[in-house]
Amino acid sequence: MKRLFISISDGKGFDILLVGLAMFFLLALAGIPLLYNVLMSFQEVDMFTLGSFIRPWAGLDNYRYIFAQPEFWLVMKNTALFVFCSMAGQFVLGFGLAIFFQQNFWGASTIRGLFLVSWVMPGLVVGGIWSFILAGDYGVLNAILEGLGIIDEPVFWKSDPDLAIWAVIIANIWLGLAFNMLLLSVGLAAIPRDLYEAAELDGATAWQRFRTITLPMMRSTIGAVLALGLIGTLQQFDLFPAMTEGGPANTSSVTQYWAWQMSFKQYDFARGATISMLMLVFVFMAAIVYVRSTRGEVRG
């Protein structure tokens, strides 16, 4: 007993205790629930079996049910569109702004820091603000676009089935852009200045310098930022309840929102778990890219 106490206060036991507490906590509240989710996707869960661990085995029935849903392909298509366009928008605009703020002018880093306010705002509030900006009849975006002569009549961003998902994409690009910019700025700052100066002396144009110095030097940063963008977009949930609730007629629903609806609107937890399983496949693919690209950094 005394030896155990000494080990905890002054030896290996101390390290094991510190890591063990955190790992136990994560195991109980993330690891086990994850496995439980896998289990539930193969079970029949209804109001009568909700409270017991032993439930009728459903095999692949839940998966068959989900694949047979009329909205299945629509939701998959929306998810692909949402993920790809959000990532592309966040990355391209974020990269552009990161290069812009990399120029050495007075106030650059302070103004860049202000952009990050979007990142600390609650997703639900961001969704609410954009929902109002994108309103059809009285939305300010339509007014601005009409004023500039880009459109002739109001665009019904949220209620037009072809555009509803785009409304959420626009809000999500705004939300994630600043974080992308920050991470890319850190990567840009790490490129040695003399490379650019040497290239300039040799007469390389700005585009040539970007293509032959910036892009190759930023490869690992870009990989990590894209992986984080994919993860962040698949984690994005709050904008959907705030803006469209997946409507009209599921045209702006994505897997994460569909899974939640299945569990907490229809109380069909097994099918909710099944949809999340489909999503996890993509999440883990992104995770592998992310872990690989940050391993060198994180290990230090």
Add this chain to the structure above:
Amino acid sequence: MRPVKHTYLWLLAAFVFSVIYLFPLYWMYITAIKSPSEIFASPPTFWPNDPDLSIYPDVWEAREVPRYMWNSLVIAFGATGLTVVFGTGCAYVLARYRNIWVDVGLFLVLMLQVLPASVMVTPLFVGFNQIGLLGWPRTAVVLGVAAKSMPFFVVLVRAAFMTIPRELEEAGLVDGNSRIGAFIWIVLPMARNAILVCALLIFMQAFGEYIYSASIIQDQKLAPASVGLKTFLGPNSKDWNAIMAYSAMYVTPILAIFILLQRRIVAGLTAGALK
């Protein structure tokens, strides 16, 4: 690096970009003080004809903002506290050694970091229901949010511990400190700022948390401000000046803290996220 030519032109461009980017925030504050009819004016007014601040006390009262905000604070403090208490020690050990077990631990932490809350909420809800934790819904949400944010915290704080020289701790051990003593009196004070900044980030995220609270907390009296906002925000909402006033009261404290501590937050965030 040598300064660019025409600094003021760059500054002007930066100013234009930030005005465009921060316009949604301006729109939130300005809509809140417009009259209900002016909100639906077409074309919209960019400055209210008749600014009316009385919307704030009205919404504060009618939408029970104090109670919702209090619940948000309880959840945010609880989740941040748990994350810091469990996460700091874990980050310290993962920074102190380099062996196969540390690699395995880091890999697990990074993998857990990517799990979406929308995936975890179903098994957490069913599991909490089975062990009877739904009777304490705020505690249940605190546990879920802490588990969600801990990997992120561990990765960031570990980066801070890596920068503290081992020799300092070893000197402390030679001077007669125990491992606990050296950790508390030497290592922790040196990493204090980084820990505080990361805790603040976790706090701000937990303060805006929505999905766990919306799914787990059934009683509106225990629900946080995000759930309170959702009671009158949706695809068909019309009450825009009240929504914006509520939003403004919700986010202004977070924005104020962020702007005050911007430099430190950005530095803490970039140290661990990426080099």
